[in-house]
Amino acid sequence: MNKKTLTALLALTSVTLGTASAQGKISAQSIIVNPTQPDLQVSVRVDKDATGNQNPTYRIGERISVSATVNRDAYVYLFNVDPSGTVDQVLPNRLSGDNFVKAGATKTFPAPGDNFTFSVDGPIGQNKVLALASLTPLDLSTISAFKTSQDQFATVNTSGGQAGLAQALSIVVNPLPQNSWVSDTAFYNVVAQNPVTTGSLFIGTNVNATVTLNGQRLGGSNVTYSNLRAGTYPVRVQASGYRDFSTTVTVRQGAITSLNVDLVPVAQPVYQAPNTTGNTFLDLIGGLLGAITGTQLQDPARSALDQKVNDLRNQGYTVQSTRATGTGYVSTLAKGASTVTVTVDRGADRTLRVQVTETTNYRY
Structure with missing residues (x-):
């Protein structure tokens, strides 16, 4: 515990990460307990737990008060054991009068109206507050002392944390009648002032894809995205030539959520290569004339498109899309960083215009 001046902010040692939900009370035997059942009783608690049977949570820097009630006139001694094993003597002290309770x-520390506050400090972890009540004053000179006349709190000299405190107090109460003292223990948790409220998300895919989370584009796949607010969100994974994948993911605070997706290729239309004579000009004319199936003649514009698309497919290109226009057809193909657009337009006097445009992206 930090020893400050009367008007200073006094700090109580702090606590482990925990929940504020009620828990079964941990027995006072974890520190020191009277083997008999004296008619003297003491109850200790912190201000967030009026019953003394729970395990409330405090943030570092948050104010706290400790209270003890007795059923008989008694002297009350309060100690705090922090997660590191450091023991602080909370009562008696030089700030809030004596420790005799009717x-x-x-007896509350600090009491309403006191001109100082008591605040939670580090280290983070589970804290235990021990109240020891005695019908007669105890001599604590062997375990604690005020080092100087300016010290507001006594320094506890026991080593070994809780076990050391229990051993030292056992020696102190050993000469007393067994029915003249009793103890009680309260517990509380301390968490960081700014607890982690964000998490990370990793989206793994079998191809390069784009990730959209909760309607916002995150970026590419196979990347871990950090500092995402914890919660459950819709996610969409997209890649050209593959079916979109949609699901929901839960981002957990302080953890990495992983989602691995195997995207499925979109089924491509199958073009059957026309019979070829080996002569490009004759093959083109043959395609334009089409083949009569029943009474329907094949569209010459589509035949010209199929011929050119088939040539490109034989060169390793993959069809991305094909659509009809008001004057013909447009097909887009891709291979690596290159994209080819084939446009076929019908002209006047039964003419066709076939245009092939290639675009290649280079990284420098």
Whole structure:
């Protein structure tokens, strides 16, 4: 515990990450317990737990008060054991009067109206507050002392944390009648002032894809995205030539959520290569004339498109899309960084115009 001046912010050692939900009370035997059942009783609690049977949570820097109630006139001694094993003597001190409590009364530190505050400090972890009540004053000079006249709190000299405190107090109460002292223990948790509220998300795919989370584009796949607010969101994974994948993911605070997706290629239309004579000009004319199936003649514009698309497919290009226009057809193919657009337009006097445009992206 930090020893500050009367008007300073006094800090109580802090606590482990925990929840504020009620838990079964941990027995006072974890520190020191009277083997008999004296009619003297003491109850200790922190201000967030009026019953003393729970395990409330405090953030570092948050104010706290400790209270103890006795059923008989008694002297009350309060100690705090932090997660590192450091023991602080909370009561008696030089700030809030003596530690004598009347029967049925409650001693609170700090009391309402005191001109100082008591605040939670580090280290983070589970803290235990021990109240020891005695019908007679105890001599604690062997375990704690005020080092200087300016010290507001006594320094506890026991080593070994909780076990050391229990051993030292056992020696102190050993000469007393067994029915003249009793103890009680309260527990509380301390968490960081700014707890982690974000998590990370990794989207793995079998091809390069684009990831959209909750309607916002994150970027590419096979990347870990950090500092995402915890929660459950819709996610969409897209890649050209593959079916979109949609699902929901839950981003957990302080953790990495992984989603691995195998995107499925979009089924490409199958073009059957026409019979070829080996003569490009004759093959083109043959395609334009078409083949009569029943009474329907094949569209010459589509025949010209199929011929050119088939040539490109034989060169390793993959069809991305094909659509009809008001004057013919347009087909887009891709291979690596190159994209080819084939446009076929019908002209006047039964003419066709076939245009092939190639675009290649280079990285420098």
